[in-house]
Amino acid sequence: MSVTPLKALPLDQLRERTSAKWRTYPDDVLPLFGAETDFPLAPAITRSLTEAVRIGDTGYTGPDPGLRAAYAGFAQRRFGWTPDAARMRSTCDVIMGVVEVLRAVLEPGDRVIVTPPVYPPFYDGIPEAGGVVERVPLRDTGEGWELDLPGIEAALSGGARAVLLCNPHNPTGTVHSRGALAEVAAIAARYGAVVVSDEIHAPLTQPEATFTPFLSVSEDAARVGFALVSASKAFNLAGLKCALMVAASEEHTALLHAMPAEVEWRTGHFGALAAVAAFAPESDPWLDSLLAALDENRRVLADLLAAHVPGARYRIPEAGFLAWIDLSGLGWGENPARRIRREARVALHHGPMFGDEGAGHVRLNFGCAPEVLREAVERIGALVRS
Template sequence: MSVTPLEALPIDALRERSSTKWRRYPHDVLPLFVAETDFALAPAVAAALSRAVELGDTGYTPPQPGVREGYAAFAQRRFGWTVDPAKVRWTGDVMMGVVELLRQVTAPGDRVIVTPPVYPPFFDTIEEAGAVVERVPLLESEKGWQLDLAGIEAALVGGARSILLCNPHNPTGTAHSRESLAALADLAEHHGASVISDEIHAPLVQPGVVFTPFLAASESAERVGYIVTSASKAFNTAGLKCAQIVTAGDRPTAVVRGLVDEVEWRTGLFGAIAAVASFAPESDAWLDSLLARLDENRRLLADLLDEHVSGAVYRIPDAGFLAWVDLTALGWGDNPAVKILKEAKVALHFGPHFGDEGRGHVRINFGCSPDVLREAVQRIGALIA
C-alpha cells in the first residue's frame, strides 16, 4: 500500500518559529544546516502537549513517565527487536546520556574511538568526559560506507577503552550491517572495551533497509554495549529534552542503574510526554508519511545535484534527512559552506566540523519541502555559472 508523503509547512509559517534553524540567520537565507525538520508535529504528539498545557502540567518529570514501556513497544513494532522495559532509563538528550556513560566506562585520559566524518558533538562529549578522541575514519567503497574494523582493532590493541558508534551514521546516513556490528562487538569484548551507540536516527531508516540495533547484533554486543536514542530527531522535539539509555547485558545494565538520579531528573516533562506519544502506535502512520517524504527528497536531491551542481558527489543515505555531499571538485576550499552561505544565501552544515575527512564537504538537511530543496540547490548551482 502506498503512503502519501508528508507535506512541509509553508515557509512563512516556518519563519515564525523561534528555534535555531529559523533564528540563526537572516530571512534571506534558506536554512538547511541544523537537524530540525519543517513539518507540523505528529497529531498524537501535538494533542498530548496541548492537553498538558491546558492542565498546567509543567512540573517535574515523574518516576515512571511511561517512556520505558513506550520505547520497548516501539522497538518491537518498528525494528522487530525485543527490549526489556526494565533495562530502559531516560535523560535529557542523547549527548547527556553519552557523556554520563563515558564517565563510567573510561578513566581520565583514556582513548575513545570515533569514526569520522561524524556528528561534531562526539568530539566535545569525549573531552567533556575527560577522555581523548581516537579517530578511525569510515571506509568508503562502491558498496558504501563501512566501519574500518582493522583500524578499530589496531586502536584497541593500542589501548583504546571505548568506541562511540553512530548507527545509523550521521552524516552519511549509513545503517551499519549486522555482520559489522557483531564483529565490532567481538573486538570490543576481546579487548575489554565498551561500545556506546548513538541510535537517534534509527526511527528514520527507510523501508527496505535492514536496520540492526547494536544490542541486537550478537550476544557479545549485549555484554559490551549501550544504546542511547530518542524520538526527538524523527518527531522534531529536540527542545523538549528526553532520551533513552538502553542495555541488555548484566554488566551494562548495572552501570546504567548506578547512574545518579540527577541523570533522570534532567528529562523534561514535555519531552517525556512527547516521547510516549511519539512511540505510540497512533504515531506510526505519521512516521510512515514522513519517511515517504524523506525518500522522495533524498532522491530528488540526487537529481538536483546532477542537474545544477556538476562535480558534486552524493550517496543516497539509508536513513535520516541529512545528506553528505562532497564538493571538492568545485574548488571552493576546505569549507565550501562558507562561500555558499555568503554568496548563495543557503546555510549548510560546515563539513570540517565533522573531522578532517569533512574537508571539501557540506551536510544538507533535506527535511523540508521539495520547493525549498529545489531553490537551495539552484542557488548553489548559480555560483558555478
C-alpha cells in the same frame, strides 16, 4: 500499500518559529543546516502537549511517565527487538547520555574510538567524560561507507577502551550491517572494551535498508554495549530534551542505576510526554508518511545536484534527512559552506566540523518541502555558473 508523503509546512509559517533553524540567519537565507525538520508534528504529540498546557501539567518529570515501555513497544514494532524496560534510564539528550555512560566506564585519559566523518558533538562529549578521541575513519568503498574493522581492532589492541558508534551514521546516512556490528562487538569483547551506540536516527531508516539495534546483534553486543535512543530527530522534538540510555546486561544495568539521580531528573517533562506519544502505535502512520516524504526528497536532491551542481558528489543515504555532499571538485576550499551562505544565501552545515574527512564537504538537511530544496540547489547552481 502506498503511503502518502507528509507535506512540509509553508515557509511563511515556518518563519514564525523561534528555534535555532529559523533565528540564526536573516530571512533571505534558506536554512538547510542543523537537524530540525519542517513538517507538522505527529497529531498524537500535538494532543499530548496541548492537554498538558491546558491543565498546567508543567512540573517535574514523573518517576515513570511510560517512556521506557513505550520505547520497548516501538522497538519491537519497528525493529523486531524488544529491549527490557527495566534496563533503561532517561536523561536530557543523547549526547548527555553518551557522556554519562562514558564517564561511568572510563578512567581519565582512556581513548575512545570515533569513526569520522561523524557528528561533531562526539568530539566534545568524549573529553567532557574524561576520555581522549581516537579517530578510525569510515572506509569509502566507492559505493558507500563502512566501518574499518581492522582499524577498530588495531586501536583497541593498542589500548583504546571504548567505541562510540553512530548507527545509522551521521552525516553519511549509512546503516551499518548486522555482520559489521557483530564483528565490532566481538572485537570489543576480545579486548574488554565498551561499545556505545548512538541510534537516534534509527526510526528514519528507509525500507530498503535494515536497521539493526546494536544490543540485539549477539551475546557479545549485549555484554559490551549501551545504546542511546530518542524520538527527537524523527519527530522533531530536540528542544524538549528527552533520551533513553539502554543496557542489555546485569553489569551495565547496574552502572545505569548507579548514576546520580540528577542524570534522570534532567529529562524534560514535555520531552517525556511527547516521546510517549511518538513511540505509540498511533504515530506509526505519521512516521511512515514522513519516511515517504524523505524518500522522495533524497532522490530529488540527486537529480537537482546532477542538473545544477554537476561537480557535486552525493550518495543517496539509507537513513535520516541529512545529505553528505562532496564539493571539493568546485575549488571552493576546505569549507565551501561559508561561500554558499555568503553568496548563495543558503545555510549548510560545515563539513570540516565532522573531522578531517569533511574538508570540501557540506551537510544538507533535506527535511523540508521539495520546492525549498529546489530553490536552495538552484541558488548554489547559479553560484557555480558565475
